[in-house]
Amino acid sequence: MNYVTLSPMESGEFITANANDIKVDVDKCKEAAIMIMDSLVDGSIGDIEYKSNPLHPTGLTHEEHLNWVFVLDTLNFSFWPSEGEHYDVTYKDKKETGYLACCAAFCKAFDNGVRITDANWMENVTMEELDEILKSDSGHSIPLLFDRYRALHESGAHLNQKFGGQFLNLVKKCEGKAQTMIRQIIMIESxxxxxxxxxxxxxxxxxxxILVSDTWGLLKDGELKELVAFPDLDTLTMFADYRVPQVLSYLGCLEYSEKLLEVLQTSQLLKYGDTREVELRGCSIYAVNEIYKEVCRLRKDNYNGIDFSDKRPIFAIDIDVWLWQFRREHAEDVEALVPYHRTRSIYY
Structure with a gap:
C-alpha cells in the first residue's frame, strides 16, 4: 500500500500555497538563517548534536544504543500537560520537562536494571509498569499513557518479528539511504x-x-558510519510539532491570522487533521526549508568573509533542533508572546 501522496517537503509547499490562517515571511526566515550562521561561526551549533545530550546513555553496545533510540522515538509525542497537571522528572538533581523528562525517566529506570533496550521488554511491558517508569515527580501519569503502551508493544513486536529484536538490523537493510529508512519505519502503524x-x-x-536523524547522529562519526552515509539527508524536513511553530512565530517567520491567534490564546484544542493544525505544521516545514536555503546561500557566499569549507554541514533537521533549543532557552519570552497549539496526537 502506498501511504504517501506528497512527501513532507512537497506537503509543506502545498499547504503553504493554500493556507488560510498562516503566511510565511521569507525575509524573517532569512534573518533567522543569519542566527544559525552565527552559531556555526562561534561553535555553539555543536550544542544541538545528538551526542551533546547528557540524557543519552554511554557505554552501550551498538545494538543496545540503537534500541534505546528506537524506544525513545517510539514514545516521542505529546508531552504538554493537561490543565492542573505537570510532566517533569528529576534525574541526577536536575528537573527536566517534556521530551527530556521522558529521557530522564528512562535513564532512572535503566540505572535500576529495567531492560529498556530489549525488544522483548518493549513487546511485553505492562501498562502499569510503563506508567510507573514514566510518572512525573508530582505523581501525574504521562499524557496518552495507553497510546504509548500500545505503540511500544507494536514497535517491540515489529523488531522481534522482522529484525531479530534489533533496530540495527533495520538500519542495515536501508543501504545507507535516509528515504529507504523512512519507508521501513512507516511499516509501523504509530x-x-x-x-x-x-x-x-x-x-x-x-x-x-526524528528517528532517522537520531540514528544518523548516533552513528555518523563511529565505526558504523557507512550505515548512515545518507547522501539524501537534505531531503529530510524539520520535525513538525507544536513547539517549533511557536518559536517560528516568535521570530516572525510565521504570521498568524487573528482567528488563529484567538484559538491559541484561549487554549482551544485542535484535532489532529484540523485544517489549522495542518497549516501550523506544514507552513513550519516550508519556513524551515526557506531558512535552510538561505543558510546554504550564505555558506556559498562566504558569510562575513569566512571560508566554511571546514565547518560542519547544516541541514533542515539541524535547524529544527536549533529552534527547539532556542525556545527552551527563551521559554518565558516566547510563551509571553505566542502560545503553542494544543493537539493531542501520537504523531508529535
Missing part, C-alpha cells in the same frame, strides 16, 4: 503521520524523521 488537506493526502512524518 509512525504513519498522514492526513488529508484540501483533497490531497499530505505527510508530515515528525517522529519518523
Amino acid at each position: 509512525f504513519r503521520d498522514f492526513t488529508m488537506y484540501k483533497n490531497k493526502q499530505v505527510s508530515l512524518l515528525k517522529r519518523v524523521q
